Amino acid sequence: MNHVLISGVTSCESRGVEALVRSVAAHARFWPCQRTTVLTQTPALDAAAVAGLDTQVQFVADPFVVSRSWAAHRPAESERQLAARRDALLADAALVIGTGGDLHTPDYGVSTRYLRALREAQQRGIPTVLVGQSWGVFDDTAEADALVAVASRCAMLSVREEASREYAVNKLGLADERIRLSSDPAFLLPAAPAEQTAAVLASCGVGPGDAYLCLAPSQGITRHSMLTDDQHLQALLNLVRHLAVECGVPVLLVPHCHDSRPHNDDRILVDRIAALAGHLGVRAVPGALSAPEYKAVLGGATLVVAERLHAAIGALSSGTPAVVVGHSHKFSGVLAHAYGPNVPADAFHLDIHALAEPGAWRPLASLPKEARLRRALTGRLPQMIAAARSDFTALRAALQR
Structure with missing residues (x-):
């Protein structure tokens, strides 16, 4: 158990995704090993985009979600090879963090796919969290049910605006005390000199x-x-x-x-x-x-x-x-x-x-x-920045419990 997995990453070609990766990776320091693995569709591009961020952050092709639109930027693998990599990553994982901002909405039709890493981690008893996202509103009840099934087993949940929190509590039926109203993790991103x-x-x-x-x-x-x-x-x-x-x-x-x-x-x-x-x-x-x-x-x-x-x-x-x-x-x-x-x-x-x-x-x-x-x-x-930072304080506390 010597690394933290960050899932929900598409590609740092989007500077918004890069902002999330930088912010989450910089604050996800909960284990003595201090090693973070980012699951992405464009590992080489992302590693170049955040060069110098931290030598202990590595980028690997996401074996849980394989996007055909980015096929040229990741290795060609058989299902057997993907399964072996999934097993190896989870066998070595102490925590799986789901990020992604708006992945768990109906906008892109990818919500359920990007729950897979968290769901398989939960099946192995590995702690999982969903941090600083927007949720819903889903037209497809199967997508909503998939999100609830994973969210219900997370050690911590946070959303970045009130509409998502109301949806999670009043429509999805999650307990009010289970979901934090926070802010986007990118509020923690430092600006260039x-x-x-x-x-x-x-x-x-x-x-x-x-x-x-x-x-x-x-x-x-x-x-x-x-x-x-x-x-x-x-x-x-x-x-x-x-x-x-x-x-x-x-x-x-x-x-x-x-x-x-x-x-x-x-x-x-x-x-x-x-x-x-x-x-x-x-x-x-x-x-x-x-x-x-x-x-x-x-x-x-x-x-x-x-x-x-x-x-x-x-x-x-x-x-x-x-x-x-x-x-x-x-x-x-x-x-x-x-x-x-x-x-x-x-x-x-x-x-x-x-x-x-x-x-x-x-x-x-x-x-x-x-x-x-x-x-x-x-x-x-100041409240927005403190809220984003407090997610990681709350996560530490949840994991200690």
Whole structure:
């Protein structure tokens, strides 16, 4: 029993996933061996993405979930080979942590598959936890039942917003005292050093002390809406042009997901927006930046507009106001938790289905409300960070019991 397994990881090509991996791995230090194994679809890419994180963190191809869309990034294995690796990993495991942010929702249709590592660990008597996630709302009762079966046997459960907690208690029937209302583990992610960030900003023409805004668009968000890619692009062009002209400061386009699959690669959309915006103030952030580097860029902005939730979290966890275009309750739920009950949802959230309506994006581009959001966030941020950290304190206590 000499390593902690982290499951629920797809690929650190998504800087949101990278932020989760970095944060969870850095705080999952419960055993003398101090060794962590991350199960992922893209082990070599992920190891390179977090190089220098910790020599005791290793990345291996997930033998419990095999994604065909990332087949080129993992070894070809027979079912017998996969089974042997599953047995070996669990035989050596002291704890299995389920992360993944929004895996256990109906958005991607993968919830039950990503429960397998936890379920097989439970069958062997290995402690399991589910940390800092959004849950539901499931249309498929089999998916809901699978989540309940695993969650009921976990040593600790936490969710990152109130809507998921209410769903877990009132719909799934989990005991109120069993599930913690916490925050996303990525609230614990450190930002890159200031001098490193200054070099990135300088490459975008932003000097020390210069104000700027950020837009973090999602290449894949139209898959969760009735919008066409062209409608989505036109709405974002209208938004960035308004921001650049009305606010008079640079608008930096942040490609938060560098996916090897074109349908989800934000660099493609960012390049199109930059090329078509027709305004010198609209600039793409270049290079393959890490999650801490993106957090530093986002955290230095006056305001961030995000279609990637973890881009918004990168801003929020730095004390920078963020507003979102979302495709599920996780967006409004996480931001409502960050801003508190005195800020209405329409001040920080627009559903993706409404984005293409004429002028629908204008409330997101309103700088006068930035000070109000910043004040609300400043009052709540210490609580959000403490809640994320307390998950790991609670986990230690649960394991000791």
